[in-house]
Amino acid sequence: MKLALFDLDNTLLTGDSDFQWAQFLIEQKVLDREVYEARNIEFYEQYKAGTLDIHEFLDFQLKPLARHPREQLDAWRSEFMQKKIIPLIAPGARDLIEKHKLERNLCIIITATNSFVTAPIARVLGIDHLIATEPEQKNGQFTGKVSGVPCFREGKITRLEQWLDEHNLTWLSFLESWFYSDSLNDLPLLKKVTHPVAVDPDATLEGHARRNGWPVISLR
Template identity: 75%
Template sequence: MRLVLFDLDNTLLAGDSDFEWAQFLIEQGVLDREVYEARNLAFYEQYKAGTLDIHEFLNFQLKPLARHSRRQLDAWHEQFMQEKILPIVAPKARELVAHHAQDADLMAIITATNSFVTAPIAKAFGIFHLIATEPEQKNGEFTGEVFGTPSFREGKITRLDEWLKLKGLTWSSITESWFYSDSLNDLPLLQRVTNPVAVDPDDTLRDYAEKQGWPVISLR
């Protein structure tokens, strides 16, 4: 069994979908620029520095989902895909996914960004399995809370283990595994797979990857 995992933001995408979603809502006038833009930038810098409090961030990121109907959110997301996401999908990223699709038994995107934002993006890549942070829903509408373990840092391993179990698999079922990521936050999972690959990595991950002899590639 060969498993291929892709981080999404700044890996398959030449940008961050979480950050861009908040910026999109600000540009649409849905969120107040003065209140939200500085916080959005601050959380993004914390993420890049490896100091992000995921629960504080999710409180910021998921609350706007609870203020609007799913129908309205879906309409905004269609516009968001066209204006913000498709322009940052690099051809090399699509080529990498297509290359692994020929041989992989299982492929998944595994991301800290919530599944509302990322599910249509995974579909656009032709990747049908997504492990993402899950926003809580009641009667089809978002509550503004997180459901279960956020898919972040060690939480990605927890969520991956749960996903494999649902498929009747364990790590011992996996003969080869790949994980492509740009971020120091993904070191726990990169250290778990047999083929870790640093993609356009931040400085911390680049240094670590070079010391470990991991491949370092660019999809830009």
């Protein structure tokens, strides 16, 4: 058996779904532009620089989910998918995914973005398995808090190994493993797989990839 892991934002997508979700809510006047837009941009710049405090960001990103009933959130998400996400699917993303599926590799999207935002994206891309940051829920409604370990940096390894354990698998279950990512934040997991691949990478990851002989590809 072989394992293919895919980062989502700026890898299979040509933008960041977390950032776009907040911008979408601002455009819908769900969130106040004056209060939220500058903060959203600030967090995104911190993420790209590798300085993001994930717990501070999740407090910002998940609280709006707790302020609205699930039915309304689902309606907004459907519109968000059509307007913001479908146009962001990288031109080469589906071919790359299909290549691994044809080889019968276990395909998983693993992303720091929360599962409410990313679950329908995984479905559209045809990937059955998603490991994402999980928003806490009670009685079917979001609490505004995170459940468990955020799927970010070293947390991606933790969450992946938890997922593998739940499916009676370990790293030793796989003859080979791939991880495709654009971000310096994913260096911990990239170093764990047998085939790390930098996809349209940021400058830090590209430099690391080239120094270590990792493939650098573009899906755009």
